[in-house]
Amino acid sequence: MDWDVIVVGAGIAGLGVGALLAKEGGKKVLVLERYRQPGGRLMHFRDYPGPGWNVDVGLHLIELGPFGEAHMINERVGKRVEWGPMSETVQLYRDNRWISIAELANISDEYKADFRNLTTRIASMSNEEVASWDGRSFEEWMDANTAPGPIRELLATFAMIMTTIPLPVDMGAGEVLHIARENLLRRRQFLAAGYPIGGMGALTRGLIETIEENGGEIRLGHPVEEVLLEGGRARGVKVAGEQGPYPRDYRLGETEIIEAGVVVCALPIYQLPGILDFSRLPSWWGNRILDIKDEITGLVGYMIGLDRPITDKVCFYSLLETPRAKRPFQAFPASNYDPTIAPAGKQLFHTDIVCEYEEASQPFKRRRLLELLAEDLKILFPEMESATAWRLPYYVAGCDGLARKPGLVGRFKPELRAPGIDNLYFAGDTYQGRGLATNSAARSAMDCAERIMQAGS
Ligand SMILES: Cc1cc2nc3c(=O)[nH]c(=O)nc-3n(C[C@H](O)[C@H](O)[C@H](O)COP(=O)(O)OP(=O)(O)OC[C@H]3O[C@@H](n4cnc5c(N)ncnc54)[C@H](O)[C@@H]3O)c2cc1C
Numbered sequence: 001m002d003w004d005v006i007v008v009g010a011g012i013a014g015l016g017v018g019a020l021l022a023k024e025g026g027k028k029v030l031v032l033e034r035y036r037q038p039g040g041r042l043m044h045f046r047d048y049p050g051p052g053w054n055v056d057v058g059l060h061l062i063e064l065g066p067f068g069e070a071h072m073i074n075e076r077v078g079k080r081v082e083w084g085p086m087s088e089t090v091q092l093y094r095d096n097r098w099i100s101i102a103e104l105a106n107i108s109d110e111y112k113a114d115f116r117n118l119t120t121r122i123a124s125m126s127n128e129e130v131a132s133w134d135g136r137s138f139e140e141w142m143d144a145n146t147a148p149g150p151i152r153e154l155l156a157t158f159a160m161i162m163t164t165i166p167l168p169v170d171m172g173a174g175e176v177l178h179i180a181r182e183n184l185l186r187r188r189q190f191l192a193a194g195y196p197i198g199g200m201g202a203l204t205r206g207l208i209e210t211i212e213e214n215g216g217e218i219r220l221g222h223p224v225e226e227v228l229l230e231g232g233r234a235r236g237v238k239v240a241g242e243q244g245p246y247p248r249d250y251r252l253g254e255t256e257i258i259e260a261g262v263v264v265c266a267l268p269i270y271q272l273p274g275i276l277d278f279s280r281l282p283s284w285w286g287n288r289i290l291d292i293k294d295e296i297t298g299l300v301g302y303m304i305g306l307d308r309p310i311t312d313k314v315c316f317y318s319l320l321e322t323p324r325a326k327r328p329f330q331a332f333p334a335s336n337y338d339p340t341i342a343p344a345g346k347q348l349f350h351t352d353i354v355c356e357y358e359e360a361s362q363p364f365k366r367r368r369l370l371e372l373l374a375e376d377l378k379i380l381f382p383e384m385e386s387a388t389a390w391r392l393p394y395y396v397a398g399c400d401g402l403a404r405k406p407g408l409v410g411r412f413k414p415e416l417r418a419p420g421i422d423n424l425y426f427a428g429d430t431y432q433g434r435g436l437a438t439n440s441a442a443r444s445a446m447d448c449a450e451r452i453m454q455a456g457s
Pocket residue numbers: 008009010011012013014032033034035038039040041042057058059060061062063222223224225266267268271275299396398399400401427428429430436437438439441
């Protein structure tokens with residue numbers, strides 16, 4: 001056996017499983033990553049697109065910051081992540097201006113008591129009670145627990161920010177209730193968020209160090225072509241060998257086989273059919289994965305470098321439907337949370353709109369949405385255009401796991417171990433693990449590592 005554990009994918013989940021197994025389980029771990037840079041969807045670029053500017057792959061703010069699972073997994077392996085200030089407020093666009101959520105929540109005393117009762121009720125929900133709502137919508141939960149009015153509007157706004165789904169009838173109630181409960185218990189707020197100093201790379205750097213300090217290795221630029229299944233077990237993986245002059249689409253052969261006692265697929269389920277022969281697994285499992293794999297959302301947005309700050313707030317901007325693109329919108333001045341990611345006196349802004357998976361993947365539809373977002377930005381931030389030094393468009397299909405719809409969240413997410421193959425595991429934001437995107441990926445990594453250590457594989 002070449003390695004105790006092979007992990008496919010160097011996102012936070014793969015690196016997290018690898019770091020825990022290397023440090024706590026004493027395992028010899030190999031992580032294989034197709035790209036030449038680790039981090040997956042948390043990839044971070046230094047001095048790009050110019051000196052002193054440091055950008056993530058797109059808009060990122062981490063639920064609960066130093067109180068969340070992405071921080072916790074680093075702490076568990078003895079690595080420290082520093083954080084900037086937590087969000088002071090959420091700004092909502094109403095009647096052609098930005099107002100703070102506190103202003104929206106400025107409700108009468110009668111409603112305040114109702115709101116307190118509601119938050120107490122959510123904070124005291126058991127795991128079983130939360131899970132019982134995984135198959136039902138947040139609309140249904142609100143129908144059963146609130147009357148129409150300002151409280152309901154406030155709840156729907158928070159839930160939209162948590163799920164990036166516009167309508168409560170499409171939101172999985174279990175996901176919203178879990179996130180709200182954890183935020184209330186850990187921060188006494190419905191939703192708190194932070195940004196790690198040094199950008200998203202700070203969440204994965206310590207995990208990489210841990211794997212390497214404990215005898216493991218991370219091989220970048222090594223796409224896994226197949227997980228090898230033999231006699232009801234995962235034997236290892238087949239990796240593309242060094243690339244010759246042929247482009248990869250034409251090349252045959254030249255593969256290396258690497259064997260291990262355990263294989264962890266830490267890539268999202270929508271990429272799983274590319275490396276795993278589903279006909280070797282029970283059909284009910286394969287059908288379920290194929291059925292839900294495209295239940296994901298897309299994002300298009302701009303990273304924007306400004307010559308001068310246009311706000312000094314440490315805040316998050318959110319809007320259900322923009323004037324032009326007619327899509328949910330999010331933005332925040334990232335360098336107000338972490339001044340090290342922009343040159344002195346300048347400002348880095350993250351922006352995006354949420355769209356369908358297909359709209360983000362199709363070049364013409366994507367381009368049109370980006371044009372409409374540019375028009376939206378002129379309306380939403382009139383002072384932005386004249387301050388813009390550069391603007392980087394980006395897009396992603398499958399931004400943060402499975403869409404958080406009823407029947408796709410919590411206990412309905414795919415299991416962490418393959419059925420019938422007891423040394424093949426999964427980790428990441430599309431598999432079981434609660435929390436908001438990055439935190440759910442980190443949670444699933446901790447649970448996956450625990451399962452492997454308990455199995456003693
Ligand atoms: C633009 C954008 C904005 C986001 N905003 C937020 C936010 O504000 N807050 C938040 O909490 N989350 C956000 N997310 C989601 C968050 O980034 C993800 O939930 C998290 O990073 C998922 O981690 P993961 O390890 O599960 O998957 P990934 O990071 O996708 O890791 C999977 C890895 O597997 C690799 N891989 C795939 N196929 C192969 C192969 N065949 N061989 C080898 N390697 C392979 C990939 O290259 C990748 O590195 C955002 C994501 C994006 C893209």
